[in-house]
Amino acid sequence: MSKERLVVAVVGATGAVGREMLKTLEGRDFPAAEVIPFASARSAGSKVPFRDGELTVRELTEDCFTGIDIALFSAGGSTSEKFAPHAAKAGCVVIDNSSAWRMDARCPLVVPEVNPHHLEAHNGIIANPNCSTIQMVVALKPLHDAARIKRVIVSTYQAVSGTGQKAIDELDRQVRQMFNMMEPEVQVYPHRIAFNCLPHIDVFLDNDYTKEEMKMVHETVKIMDDPSVKVTATCVRVPVFYGHSESVNIETEKKLTARDARAILSQAPGVQVYDNPGQKMYPMPIDAAGEDATFVGRIREDETIENGLNLWIVADNIRKGAALNAVQIAEELIDRDLVAVRDTTVFLK
Structure with missing residues (x-):
């Protein structure tokens, strides 16, 4: 299909991730003849910024996908x-950012730096992984290729933007209330998030x-296509607006020194090594906010086991953890000439 004739839809265009998808399409000069924003009837008719102007949001309906080639859902x-099934039935390839299709055997779960070949088997719906999973596997895959990972232990420190705009507003409001000696209002989370950490996502x-x-356990295994990799996770919500951080411990079959790991990750697509403890250099959420890269630092050997490494991984959860990864999938579809649905009945049988 000619790139110049591609029509792309963004479903959920008025939300935080939808707006970031539009921004990412624009920033990467995505080859589309037309970009159409969709949202609920309540938002239809509103405007969203795109390139040098604005786009009018259309109402999402079951029959709105005729003539659309790729739809980014959020x-x-x-x-x-x-x-999504109606979109696929209309011949539109869906790249879905929700958890709805991630573990469906009919749908590839893709991180372009890790398993782009899984796109070859798509049936019209492609799942975008969980934000915390994406940044972890981007860093782990090159190490897995070099030394085969046996086990992963991860603790996450996840920003409130992962919950959406209401959570961002709640953190902002609670901080202001507490500085003004007021009792903070708790609505989005079960407990106060300001100046607190919630081991509950x-x-x-x-x-x-x-x-x-x-999600992190099952998605990691599916993306890396290796059921022998064992994963255990503890996920924590922290009072940060943008950027997820992860403390990751891995055990490998072959020995990798910290120097080996730095060299491998320095050459890995999508990864930026930021690691010099002597100079107090390590990734932080404020460094990752608004950036495309997955940052890795605090690379060191685990002295309690023979073949172990500790890593600190940080990425912008709205960009690489959602919008950017979805757009990269779309770019990969174009490069592989896969912007077509072979069997439009798969999801409506």
């Missing part, structure tokens, strides 16, 4: 479950892990 799981499951933690 409107929540229930919306994706309802509308998404709902608790029967095994006492949260859904967010199990």
Whole structure:
């Protein structure tokens, strides 16, 4: 298909990630003849900025995808479950940012730096992984290729923007209230987030892990296509606006020194090594905010096991953790000439 004729939709265009998707399409000069923003009936008719002007938001309906080649979805799981199959039926390739399709066997779960070849088998819906999973596997895949990772232990420190605009507003409001000696209002989270940490992201499951933690476990295995990799996670919400941080411990089959790991990661796509403890150089969320790269620092050997490494990984959860990864998938589809749905009945059978 000619790049000049591509029509791209952004579903959920008025949300934080949807707006970032539009910004990313513009910033990367994505080859589309037309970009169409969609949202709920409530937002239809509103304007969103794009390039040198504005786009008018259209109402999302089941029959709105005719003539659209690629749709970037970021409107929540229930919306994706309802509308993505209709998009695929219309011959539109969906790249979905919700959790709705991630573990569906019919849908590849893709991070372009890690498993772009999985796109070859797509049936019209491609899942964008969880934000915390994306940045971790970008850093782990080159190490896995070099020394084969056996086990991953990760603790996350996740920004409130991962919950959405209401959580950003709540953190801002609570900080102001506390500085003014007022009782902070708690609405979005079960406890106050200002000056606090909540070891609770998404709902608790029967095994006492949260859904967010199990997303990291299952998604990592699917993306790396290696069920032998064992993952355990603890996910924590912290009072940071943008940028997720992760403390990651890995055990490998082959020995990797910290120097080896730095050299490998320095050559890895999408990774920027920022690691000089003597100069107090290590990644922080304020460094990653607004940036495309996944930053890795505090690379050091785990002295308690024979083949272990500790890493500190930081990325902007709205960019690489959502919008950028989705746009990169779209770019990969174009490069591989995969902007077509082979069987438009797969998701409506």
